[in-house]
Amino acid sequence: MEHLFLNVFNVILPVLICAGVGYALAVTKAPFDNKVIGGIVSKVGYPTLIISHLSATRIDVGAFLDMMLASAAAIAAFGVLGFGVLRVLRLPVRAFLTPMMHGNVGNIGLPITLLALGNAGMAYTMAFVVVVLVSIFTVGMWIPAGSFSPRRVVTSPVIWAVIVALGLLATGTHLPEPVEKSFDILGGLSIPLMLLTLGHTLATLRTGSLWRAVVLTGVHVVMAVVVASALVWAFGFTGVERGALILCCLMPVSVATYLFIDQNVPEYAPDVAGFILVSTLATIVVLPLALSYWI
Template sequence: MLATLCAIILPILIVSALGFIWGRMGQTLEPRLVTALVTTIGTPSLVAHTLTGLTVDTAVVGRMVLVSFAVFAGFALMGFLVCRAMKLPLHSFLPSLMFPNTGNMGLPLTLFAFGQEGLALAIVFFVISITLQFTIGIGIASGSADPRRLLKMPLIYAVVLSLVFLVTGWPVPRWLSNTLDLLGGLTIPLMLIALGVSLSQLRVRSLGRATILSVARLGGGFLVSYGIGRAFGLEGPALGVVVLQSTMPVAVFNYLFAELYRREPEEVAGIVVVSTVLSFATLPLLILFVL
């Protein structure tokens, strides 16, 4: 079991640590360039290649979609209650409690824990997560929601294209499949390196508050996802993927949006850092639980 845990966790830690060391050495890694590569090329390619090669039951995928929406509704309620109890502004702190790091950490962890089947289900959860974050999440931070943002997301078109192939049964041309595989392959390593670099540049401002909110993000994410997953009848890898993705730390995008809309970015940065450090410490127990 120790070997299994090391095989799942150590690659995440090592690649993230390389990014952290890179950032602490003062080396350049333009965040906007990395974000652009990951969001406009890497992630859509990874999603399209994985979805068009789905080998899991479509009924399980459909249930995963429903569970994902239910889980994020649960996160919204949990975050609202925590913010109200701590008398914190929703614009600044609710997105951090709602949206975990399902990309940088969630995707590689589910891949190593459950293989390609797990990655396919994790990508379904990730697509729902990133869609909600770039609509509702931005809406909370900015004070106004605009569904038209979806039209600017290449990820949405990758999903639509994948569904066309899945519904019609058309075979994906080999040149296209190989191209998507090649481009999608850069996504997970880049995500982890970018996570490490981001952590090297962020600072913790209010350690006590950041710790409380980080525990709420991780602990609440676990309880909400496990309860909803069981209520929907999920089991095995499907339940494991939902719990694993939901118990990830605060997504770095929450900090970027807080910075963009001036929603106490220093406080949000602290939650990102503390929740990520705590998650690294709790990962062995989490992996043991879901396996």
């Protein structure tokens, strides 16, 4: 158990350090433009990250699509349960539903599943990552904005990146080496920039927001256990597939969701930032317990 805690902590600690740098930038009043950073992440960082990761993935296309379907079902279940919880707690759906629906399966899920389940587990997690990113940049964008825009879907770089990446995966095609390396570099921008933005916003976090974040994190973990159990049974997953789905459902709140909260309902941005932080910290306890007694 101690070994598991240490390994998970080693994955979480870089996330916290990056957020801490963003916090320090806010405290020292260094120039920091959230809108510019958000534009870079959504238009360049995440699209290139999707293509670079998926082009290197080695997995049966049928199994990959099964996991994508399970991932979509998981997000829908989190959405339905989250909507009910937010209504009961009398919290604004526009601000909190997008984070409740989407887990951080990218920069935390991938290394954790690699550690616990090997390359096959990470490949299944990549299917979850694709669906989460598509959902964040469609439904997750519409909820805080309070409107649906077909034009945004058609023009979204993330959607086109997924189409290209799935084409590469299905045909076994590789990108030219210079393009692949450039996409690796550009894709590497997204997570650090979003973590800096998260930390920068945490500098405005209020004490009341922190207690709210603790309650929401507890609810989110319970939801994750319910959703994972139901989907493992419904899809009949076993072995690595089962483990990957459970771990993906248990991931903390996605940092990427913060982008649209900050843009559309900025008055709740500190509350959502606190939710992301506490949810991430809770992972240090939740994941080792799951790996020891459930997977």
